[in-house]
Amino acid sequence: MKKRTLLERMASAPHLVWMVLFIVAPLLFVAYYAFTTPDGSFTFENIAALSNHAETFLFSVCMALISTVICLLIGYPLAYCISRASARAQKILIMLIMLPMWMNLLIRTYSMMAILDDGGFLNNLLMRLGFAPVHIVGTAGAVIFGMVYNFLPYMVLPIHSVISKLDWRLIEAANDLGCNNFRVLTRVILPLSVPGIISGLTMVFVPSISTFYISQKLGGGTFELIGDTIERQFQNPVTYHVGASISLVMMILILISLAIMNRFSDSETGGMIA
Amino acid sequence: MKQEKVIQLQNISKSFDGEKILNNINLYIRDKEFITLLGPSGCGKTTMLRLIAGFETPDEGTILFEGKPINDVPPYQRSVNTVFQKYALFPHLNVFENIAFGLRLKKLPEEQIRKQVKDMLALVNLKGFERRNVERLSGGQQQRVAIARALINHPKVLLLDEPLAALDLKLRKDMQVELKNMQKRTGITFIYVTHDQEEALSMSDTVMVIAEGEIQQIGTPTDIYNEPVNAFVADFIGESNILDGVMTADYKATFSGHTFDCVDSGFEKNEKVDIVVRPEDVDVVPCERGMLVGDVTGVTFKGVHYEIIVDIRGFKWMIQSTDYVAPGDHIGLSIDPDAIHVMKKSRFSNMFGDYSSFSDELEKLSDLSEEENE
Numbered sequence: 225m226k227k228r229t230l231l232e233r234m235a236s237a238p239h240l241v242w243m244v245l246f247i248v249a250p251l252l253f254v255a256y257y258a259f260t261t262p263d264g265s266f267t268f269e270n271i272a273a274l275s276n277h278a279e280t281f282l283f284s285v286c287m288a289l290i291s292t293v294i295c296l297l298i299g300y301p302l303a304y305c306i307s308r309a310s311a312r313a314q315k316i317l318i319m320l321i322m323l324p325m326w327m328n329l330l331i332r333t334y335s336m337m338a339i340l341d342d343g344g345f346l347n348n349l350l351m352r353l354g355f356a357p358v359h360i361v362g363t364a365g366a367v368i369f370g371m372v373y374n375f376l377p378y379m380v381l382p383i384h385s386v387i388s389k390l391d392w393r394l395i396e397a398a399n400d401l402g403c404n405n406f407r408v409l410t411r412v413i414l415p416l417s418v419p420g421i422i423s424g425l426t427m428v429f430v431p432s433i434s435t436f437y438i439s440q441k442l443g444g445g446t447f448e449l450i451g452d453t454i455e456r457q458f459q460n461p462v463t464y465h466v467g468a469s470i471s472l473v474m475m476i477l478i479l480i481s482l483a484i485m486n487r488f489s490d491s492e493t494g495g496m497i498a
Numbered sequence: 499m500k501q502e503k504v505i506q507l508q509n510i511s512k513s514f515d516g517e518k519i520l521n522n523i524n525l526y527i528r529d530k531e532f533i534t535l536l537g538p539s540g541c542g543k544t545t546m547l548r549l550i551a552g553f554e555t556p557d558e559g560t561i562l563f564e565g566k567p568i569n570d571v572p573p574y575q576r577s578v579n580t581v582f583q584k585y586a587l588f589p590h591l592n593v594f595e596n597i598a599f600g601l602r603l604k605k606l607p608e609e610q611i612r613k614q615v616k617d618m619l620a621l622v623n624l625k626g627f628e629r630r631n632v633e634r635l636s637g638g639q640q641q642r643v644a645i646a647r648a649l650i651n652h653p654k655v656l657l658l659d660e661p662l663a664a665l666d667l668k669l670r671k672d673m674q675v676e677l678k679n680m681q682k683r684t685g686i687t688f689i690y691v692t693h694d695q696e697e698a699l700s701m702s703d704t705v706m707v708i709a710e711g712e713i714q715q716i717g718t719p720t721d722i723y724n725e726p727v728n729a730f731v732a733d734f735i736g737e738s739n740i741l742d743g744v745m746t747a748d749y750k751a752t753f754s755g756h757t758f759d760c761v762d763s764g765f766e767k768n769e770k771v772d773i774v775v776r777p778e779d780v781d782v783v784p785c786e787r788g789m790l791v792g793d794v795t796g797v798t799f800k801g802v803h804y805e806i807i808v809d810i811r812g813f814k815w816m817i818q819s820t821d822y823v824a825p826g827d828h829i830g831l832s833i834d835p836d837a838i839h840v841m842k843k844s845r846f847s848n849m850f851g852d853y854s855s856f857s858d859e860l861e862k863l864s865d866l867s868e869e870e871n872e
């Protein structure tokens with residue numbers, strides 16, 4: 225390897241300092257707290273305490289999976305339709321999809337509450353029209369709705385970006401060989417958009433499993449997700465260390481699932497599978 | 499059966515952005531023939547193939563397949579397959595699955611698919627390539643996969659859009675022979691597009707020359723070469739000296755200040771015509787025996803023959819001769835009556851000059867820019 229000049233090393237120094245300070249150090253702190261007691265001695269107790277939260281954890285995984293699948297079911301057709309539109313329309317539609325992302329998650333969630341709450345906009349409207357009001361906020365459905373609403377763009381954008389870059393001649397070739405439009409979708413477009421789907425799935429699943437705000441607000445306090453648990457542990461200095469251990473385990477699980485996803489997408493684009 | 503018309507285009511016109519690309523095209527294609535659409539880049543060859551394949555719909559006119567109109571039949575229901583200009587192989591499928599694509603859609607049993615793909619791979623010389631990733635194949639191999647993928651469906655008609663354009667010269671020559679053999683063996687009608695006149699002449703049963711959105715001439719390669727209908731075809735196919743002439747009487751053509759015996763008749767007296775003389779049909783003779791006399795201005799050795807530029811009354815002729823003459827020599831030229839081809843004047847007359855600015859380098863440059871336009 226070529227030796228780097230002093231200048232080059234100095235140029236990359238701020239970058240390095242930044243990474244150590246804001247990425248590596250916090251992670252080390254998390255690990256440190258996870259394996260220590262409040263007085264600083266080494267322990268496995270915090271890890272052992274995880275079993276108390278197993279149920280919450282499983283529930284969170286289920287909720288995250290459900291909302292990820294719903295995001296895929298809504299997001300894929302949406303992305304596909306957008307990519308069929310004219311270049312101008314595509315730009316506008318993508319803007320619309322991204323627009324909510326520029327707003328703070330808290331604000332979006334509060335406005336969702338204002339709309340869906342028992343005395344909120346939707347129920348007012350329903351009652352005016354003579355329908356019975358529906359109880360939404362405080363149900364599991366509301367939490368999932370909140371996640372889907374908030375994270376859908378992360379599904380649509382990567383899928384759209386893959387589909388819109390597809391070589392249209394492949395579609396013509398498939399047509400030529402006997403595919404009607406539906407089969408073109410299943411035999412060519414879908415398999416070729418797998419990388420987009422994979423990155424969409426991870427980009428939705430990861431924030432879904434660690435969210436705490438959405439469940440607190442739209443769940444009306446009736447549901448606890450693992451994110452809420454972590455938040456609660458960190459608010460109390462006594463349970464601080466348990467919070468760290470849950471975080472650590474979550475992080476490791478997420479990293480493992482990312483690795484599996486990546487392996488999967490690599491072998492997929494590598495060219496087997498009919 | 500040999501004469502059955504598989505495909506007919508009737509009064510086909512097509513415009514893009516208000517510009518007429520194809521203008522009132524009429525043609526029929528016979529079953530089992532190898533027909534080549536030949537023309538300069540941008541003349542509408544690809545568009546014509548896309549109309550037949552169903553990727554474009556004509557603005558006017560009817561496309562018939564075995565006598566039935568197919569204007570409204572979508573591409574996937576036409577018994578026509580295409581070998582695309584840039585192959586368009588499926589990157590997510592290996593060689594085997596690319597070739598099997600059409601059969602899988604027909605839901606054939608697995609062992610039949612296996613057998614047919616195997617036969618196809620043998621036909622295109624790709625035995626043992628089943629599991630290969632198509633993106634890691636060479637251009638020639640991708641080309642073969644594309645041909646196999648189309649042929650395996652046993653289409654009535656195979657459309658090939660400049661399939662050899664991306665290959666190097668040697669491979670191109672080999673593939674020309676292979677394609678021709680495949681066509682004979684399978685008995686499938688080939689509609690072949692190229693802008694390479696040599697390729698067209700050597701492979702086809704029928705050549706169709708297109709320019710400016712119109713068919714200029716349809717005929718066998720020898721007809722097209724020996725009897726071009728106008729100056730465009732004469733210039734586009736092979737080398738030719740195209741001169742202004744006058745038919746002073748039947749079988750008498752006057753050009754370059756000399757009246758020649760020729761084999762053409764039926765023109766009006768003193769009708770102005772275009773005369774084509776192929777370079778290889780001119781004989782170099784001593785001055786006193788020459789019908790025409792001129793000065794040699796350039797000589798290029800071409801292997802089999804010399805390419806000689808001769809100035810005759812200010813018009814630079816190109817002639818080919820196996821005998822060497824030196825630049826500056828004063829020589830005579832002799833032309834047999836059947837080497838003189840007389841054409842009616844057309845809008846292409848006078849568009850093609852003599853060989854005064856001719857050089858191989860220029861020709862290569864224009865070839866390059868043609869490729870870039872693709």
Ligand SMILES: Nc1ncnc2c1ncn2[C@@H]1O[C@H](COP(=O)(O)OP(=O)(O)O)[C@@H](O)[C@H]1O
Binds near residue numbers: 519539541544545
């Ligand atoms: N889809 C299209 N939209 C607009 N113009 C087109 C389209 N397809 C072809 N053309 C134009 O039509 C002309 C003929 O194109 P093409 O049929 O591809 O020519 P060739 O294959 O003979 O080189 C070109 O000038 C090209 O720019």
Ligand SMILES: [Mg+2]
Binds near residue numbers: 543544583659660
């Ligand atoms: Mg073309």
